[in-house]
Amino acid sequence: xxxxxxxxxxxxxxxxxxxAYTLFLLLLSIGLFNLGGSPDKGILSLLNxxxxxxxxxxxxxxxxxxxxxxxxxxxxVAQPINRKKIFMSEYLGVACSLSxxxxxxxxxxxxxxxxxxTGLYLVLTGVLITFIFVGLAFLASxxxxxxxxxxxxxxxxxxxxxxxxxxxxLFILYSFSDYPLENATLGLTALNPIDLGRIIxxxxxxxxxxxxxxxxxxxxxxxxxxxxxxxxxxxxVWILVPVLSSxxxxxxxxx
Numbered sequence: 001x002x003x004x005x006x007x008x009x010x011x012x013x014x015x016x017x018x019x020a021y022t023l024f025l026l027l028l029s030i031g032l033f034n035l036g037g038s039p040d041k042g043i044l045s046l047l048n049x050x051x052x053x054x055x056x057x058x059x060x061x062x063x064x065x066x067x068x069x070x071x072x073x074x075x076x077v078a079q080p081i082n083r084k085k086i087f088m089s090e091y092l093g094v095a096c097s098l099s100x101x102x103x104x105x106x107x108x109x110x111x112x113x114x115x116x117x118t119g120l121y122l123v124l125t126g127v128l129i130t131f132i133f134v135g136l137a138f139l140a141s142x143x144x145x146x147x148x149x150x151x152x153x154x155x156x157x158x159x160x161x162x163x164x165x166x167x168x169x170l171f172i173l174y175s176f177s178d179y180p181l182e183n184a185t186l187g188l189t190a191l192n193p194i195d196l197g198r199i200i201x202x203x204x205x206x207x208x209x210x211x212x213x214x215x216x217x218x219x220x221x222x223x224x225x226x227x228x229x230x231x232x233x234x235x236x237v238w239i240l241v242p243v244l245s246s247x248x249x250x251x252x253x254x255x
Contacts, residue, residue, distance in 0.1 A: 001085045001088070001089050004076070004085075004086065004089035004090070004093070005089045005092050005093045005096070006093075007093070008069075008089065008090055008092075008093025008094065008097075009093045009096055009097050011093075012065065012093065012094060012097040012098075013097050013100070017061060018061075018097060018098070018101050021057055021061075021098075021101050021105070022101040022104050022105045023105070024105070025053075025101070025102065025104075025105025025106050026104065026105040026106075026108070026109065028046070028049065028105075029042075029046055029105060029106050029108075029109035029110065029113075030109050030113075032045045032046050032049075033046075033109055033113035033114060034113075039113060039114035039116065039119070040114075040118070040205055042113060042114055043110070043114050043116075043118055043119060043122055043201070043205070044201075044202075044205060046106065046110075046122065047122060047198065047201050047202075050106065050122070050125075050126050050129075051129070051162070051194050051197060051198055052162055054102060054126055054129055054130060054133075055129055055132075055133045055158055055161065055162060055194060056158050056162070057098075058098055058129070058130045058133040058134050058137065059133040059134070059136055059137040059140075059154045059155075059157060059158050060137075060151065060154060060155070060158075061094075061098065061137075062094050062095075062098070062133070062134040062137035062138060062141075062154075063137040063138075063140055063141050063150055063151050063154040064147075064151065065094055066090070066094075066137065066138060066141040066150075067141060067147040067150060067151075069090065073086065073090065083250060083251045084247055084250075084251055087138075087246070087247045087250045087251070088243075088247065090138075091134065091135065091138055091243060091247075094134050094138075095130060095131045095134040095135075098130050098134060099127045099130045099131065102123075102126050102127060102130055103123065103127065106122070106123060106126055107123045110122060110123055117204060118201060118204040118205060121200050121201050121204055121228075122201050124232070125197035125200055125201060125235070126197075128193075128197070128232070128235040128236070128238075128239065129193060129194065129197055129235070131239045132193050132235065132238045132239050132242070133157075133158070135238075135239055135241075135242035135243040135246065136154070136157050136242045137154050138242070138243070138246045139242040139243075139245055139246040139249075140153040140154045140157065141154075141246075142246045142249045142250045142253060143249070161192055161193065161194050162194060165191075165192045165194075165195070166192075166195070169185070169188050172184075172188070173185065190234050193234075193235055193238040196231055196234055196235055196238075197235065199231065200228065200231045200232070
């Protein structure tokens with residue numbers, strides 16, 4: 001299993017798209033920190049871009065890689081190797097390589113220009129979101145053998161979590177504005193990893209005070225150590241659910 005992970009990891013690290021992705025994040029991070037004027041402003045600007053670009057690149061690249069590696073996977077399946085180990089090796093190889101690119105592109109500038117607890121939360125959130133959307137990509141890939149359909153499902157998942165979900169939440173809050181929905185809002189937030197990541201970082205910035213009563217509620221429940229631990233725990237659950245589900249489908253599917 002370790003050999004497969006290393007092979008996949010080194011193969012992806014040499015990929016020009018991953019190198020361009022790393023360089024893009026590096027230049028973007030350095031530019032935002034230099035233009036922001038303060039570390040907090042740089043982190044805030046970087047957060048908004050990371051929550052759109054990192055999930056998109058992760059889910060599209062992972063889906064494409066899975067289909068391009070299908071012949072290699074078929075070769076491994078023909079060997080006396082457990083299917084679950086093959087799948088987890090592919091997943092960890094892709095997720096770790098993209099996370100490494102993120103750490104180089106964002107983690108290093110954050111360490112140099114905005115080293116703080118908030119900066120640490122930003123980096124951890126980005127790594128966890130990378131693992132989450134690689135898992136969603138693999139789930140979309142094992143559901144269908146058609147590459148175009150798989151990439152379409154992946155893009156729909158990204159579009160849903162990045163854009164559509166917030167619209168649905170706003171519609172619910174507007175339609176039922178006469179009812180106390182504060183606790184329901186917290187529950188709805190847990191159903192979207194991008195929103196979870198956004199709240200984890202925003203609650204450690206001064207801008208959380210601008211979020212009104214809902215922001216105060218988030219701050220009181222998720223602002224402490226227990227709340228931050230709960231938020232990161234929910235992100236870990238978001239990793240486990242698609243990965244374990246896709247692993248189970250892959251283990252039973254005819255290749």
